[in-house]
Amino acid sequence: MRGFRYGLRMLALAILIPSAAAETVTRGPYLQMGTSTAMTVRWRTDMPSASRVTFGTDIGTLAGSSVVEVPTTEHVVRISGLKPDSQYFYTIGNSTTALAGAGDPGYSFVTAPPVGTPSRTRIWVIGDFGTGGAGQAGVRNAYAALTATAYTDAILMLGDNAYDSGQDQEYQDHVFAMYPALLRRSVAWPTIGNHDTGQAVDPPPTIPYFRQFTLPARGESGGMASGTPKYYAFDRANIHVVCLDSMTSDRSAKGAMGTWLAADLASTTQTWIIAFWHHPAYSKGTHDSDTEMPLKEMRENMLPILEAAGVDLVLSGHSHDYERSYLLDGHYGLSRTLVEAMKVGPGDGRPQGTGAYIKTPGAHHGAVYSTVGCSGAIGGGRLDHPAMVISLGHVYGSMVLEIEGQTLVGTFLNDQGAMPDTFSIVKQAAVAAPGAGSAP
Amino acid sequence: MPAAASPLHVAQLVTALKRWAAATVLACVAGSAWAHGDLHERILALSAEIAAHPDDARLYRARADLYREHGEPEPALVDLDRVAALEPGSPRLHLAYALVRADQGRWVEARAELDRQLLATPCDGQALTLRGNAEERLGAHGAAIADFTAAIAQAIADNDVDPELYCARARASAALGDEHLAEAIRGLDDGCERLGSPIALMLLAVDLETRSGAIDAALERLDRIVAASQAKDRWLARRGDLLAAAGRAGEARSAYAAALAAIAGLPEDRRGNPETQALAQRLDRSISALALGGGDHP
Numbered sequence: 001m002r003g004f005r006y007g008l009r010m011l012a013l014a015i016l017i018p019s020a021a022a023e024t025v026t027r028g029p030y031l032q033m034g035t036s037t038a039m040t041v042r043w044r045t046d047m048p049s050a051s052r053v054t055f056g057t058d059i060g061t062l063a064g065s066s067v068v069e070v071p072t073t074e075h076v077v078r079i080s081g082l083k084p085d086s087q088y089f090y091t092i093g094n095s096t097t098a099l100a101g102a103g104d105p106g107y108s109f110v111t112a113p114p115v116g117t118p119s120r121t122r123i124w125v126i127g128d129f130g131t132g133g134a135g136q137a138g139v140r141n142a143y144a145a146l147t148a149t150a151y152t153d154a155i156l157m158l159g160d161n162a163y164d165s166g167q168d169q170e171y172q173d174h175v176f177a178m179y180p181a182l183l184r185r186s187v188a189w190p191t192i193g194n195h196d197t198g199q200a201v202d203p204p205p206t207i208p209y210f211r212q213f214t215l216p217a218r219g220e221s222g223g224m225a226s227g228t229p230k231y232y233a234f235d236r237a238n239i240h241v242v243c244l245d246s247m248t249s250d251r252s253a254k255g256a257m258g259t260w261l262a263a264d265l266a267s268t269t270q271t272w273i274i275a276f277w278h279h280p281a282y283s284k285g286t287h288d289s290d291t292e293m294p295l296k297e298m299r300e301n302m303l304p305i306l307e308a309a310g311v312d313l314v315l316s317g318h319s320h321d322y323e324r325s326y327l328l329d330g331h332y333g334l335s336r337t338l339v340e341a342m343k344v345g346p347g348d349g350r351p352q353g354t355g356a357y358i359k360t361p362g363a364h365h366g367a368v369y370s371t372v373g374c375s376g377a378i379g380g381g382r383l384d385h386p387a388m389v390i391s392l393g394h395v396y397g398s399m400v401l402e403i404e405g406q407t408l409v410g411t412f413l414n415d416q417g418a419m420p421d422t423f424s425i426v427k428q429a430a431v432a433a434p435g436a437g438s439a440p
Numbered sequence: 441m442p443a444a445a446s447p448l449h450v451a452q453l454v455t456a457l458k459r460w461a462a463a464t465v466l467a468c469v470a471g472s473a474w475a476h477g478d479l480h481e482r483i484l485a486l487s488a489e490i491a492a493h494p495d496d497a498r499l500y501r502a503r504a505d506l507y508r509e510h511g512e513p514e515p516a517l518v519d520l521d522r523v524a525a526l527e528p529g530s531p532r533l534h535l536a537y538a539l540v541r542a543d544q545g546r547w548v549e550a551r552a553e554l555d556r557q558l559l560a561t562p563c564d565g566q567a568l569t570l571r572g573n574a575e576e577r578l579g580a581h582g583a584a585i586a587d588f589t590a591a592i593a594q595a596i597a598d599n600d601v602d603p604e605l606y607c608a609r610a611r612a613s614a615a616l617g618d619e620h621l622a623e624a625i626r627g628l629d630d631g632c633e634r635l636g637s638p639i640a641l642m643l644l645a646v647d648l649e650t651r652s653g654a655i656d657a658a659l660e661r662l663d664r665i666v667a668a669s670q671a672k673d674r675w676l677a678r679r680g681d682l683l684a685a686a687g688r689a690g691e692a693r694s695a696y697a698a699a700l701a702a703i704a705g706l707p708e709d710r711r712g713n714p715e716t717q718a719l720a721q722r723l724d725r726s727i728s729a730l731a732l733g734g735g736d737h738p
Contacts, residue, residue: 115670116707199505202565202566204598204600205598205599205600217635217636217638218635218636218637219636219668222670224638224639224665224668224669225635225636225637225638225639225668226603226638226639226640227602227603227631227635227636227637227638227640227641228602228603228635228638230602249602249604250604255604255607256602256603256604256607256638256640256641257604257640259607259639259640259643259644260603260638260639260640263639263640263643263665264639266669266671266674266675267665267668267669267670267671267675268670268671269670269671269706269707269710270670271707271709287479288479288480291479291480291510291511292479292509292510293508293509293510293511294509296511310713360713361709361710361712361713362713362714362715362716363713363714363715427709429708429709429712
């Protein structure tokens, strides 16, 4: 009889224990708001549970841990006190059990170097990618083949991250299921596209974009506090990156976003300034920057602020093409108003062509503008914007940025692994006038 | 522990979801016309669909949005008229009219449409905000404050607060006269507390505090901006300007000297750029002018 009761008890345990501890990771983990000393780890489970991340620099000894006890299916854990420029391994789980990552080097990330350090940084730039199609997969595979085991420091998502209307299942299928390995190792920095809001310019905070991304509204990753996740900044090495919202925020120069942008840029000491948002300032692809209001307003209102602060590179999507400009300054009107004097760097910017763009620090020394809206959706258009060195239609691809010290190299990588465009910007040191800036 | 959802919150959530769902439905209705091609092509595609389905109000609504995005208000209004005829109860139709009227700068008509919209949906945050903007344009600052305040309350309930609303309300208060500056600043402080001191709110508060003569409050706020900033030179220069304008010459000199020291500590490329050099020269001149009992500040 005792044996029978014992058997029953074991059977009950066998049924109950797995169901009590069997939450499954259904999304992620993915990384947000990375800095030189902190990282936010997010994931989703099918059942509510506590959230725990264990972490350490030795894959066999994950001595650090951070726990959030409130049960949830949307897990958000901020880990801090990390060493800069260091590889950390991690697991995710509930308060007692690791659900994923144990002993797996694929669950690791590298913290940023200290702000201002001229370390080598690799950024993958994808726009209008979230279709879930073969083209998107091809772009992903080409990038994986190019980089092999090399680390990606950041991923810039230029909007239209999940077609057709940014719904949760679309994000699941077209983003999290498409890049699982990359997203658990590299920090993703998104901006809002028209398809992420279902075309709404005033979307509620309940849309998946806002619910699933943790973004530095309070200046958590460098830069000044914007007060909203819709536009923000972050620092990585000697690069300052600003993300603007061309879809749902006031696009006027004196609005909250324009005011924030000017103040944020006045406050950075970083060597490089990169900006990104969805609607391109210059495009003659599947969208026309001469006729569409969001594109015109971003060009007329935001570009003067950016160029006055010495922006180097501006990235957008929306047009399902690849377009890349000369080193430009002061072109805020329609395409027909472009004059040669606005091409600060009139060459092609190619190291193997007319040479890299040479740029001295300060205002109005030129920026490269590129539309990379072809990482999952493609199209055509006139593709004849006079600001562009190159305009390519009907080609899937992404941009790979390599920045080290005073040199930035941007490469357009298509889904076949070819690189039909590469440009480079080299920063030349400014020479301070004698006595200028000397403290009394 | 999250607070239990009140019936009001649930209703607001439902409203928000309906708003998004309506936009999503429009997107789906328009199908490929939304997703691909430039605006002109998408308008042509929708026109073809309208030719095939001339009584489908959703198609006209979608095309009106595209016309608006394309900067063509007149055809947008024609399409909205067609929507009104085909589906008089179309959700947020008055708001759609108001958006076009606002694009045209016809604020009286915009406000009238928004009055109608808000009778039907009094908690519509976008309509409240747009009516606040319309009232501001028409000089009705008190009414604008009321609408912006209602929009902020709605945004708080929706957990969708934006710095823009706080700035708009503060500007409307300030436009009522100096006796309303304290109220304007209090509103900005509320926003700072809720949103983590966004720089747009902080800078507007500095301006209003300066205007109201609350120099020390403005200085304290500038100090917080200096502390949060990697490059402190321009904020310290502004601190000096503020003190110089207030006749506090000794403190102004110190602030200018601190700005020069901050410049000296900048990375070489930032220190050597023309704008920073121009600032350094201006600071030198300001210090000299203050020593002579004059001033040289913007």
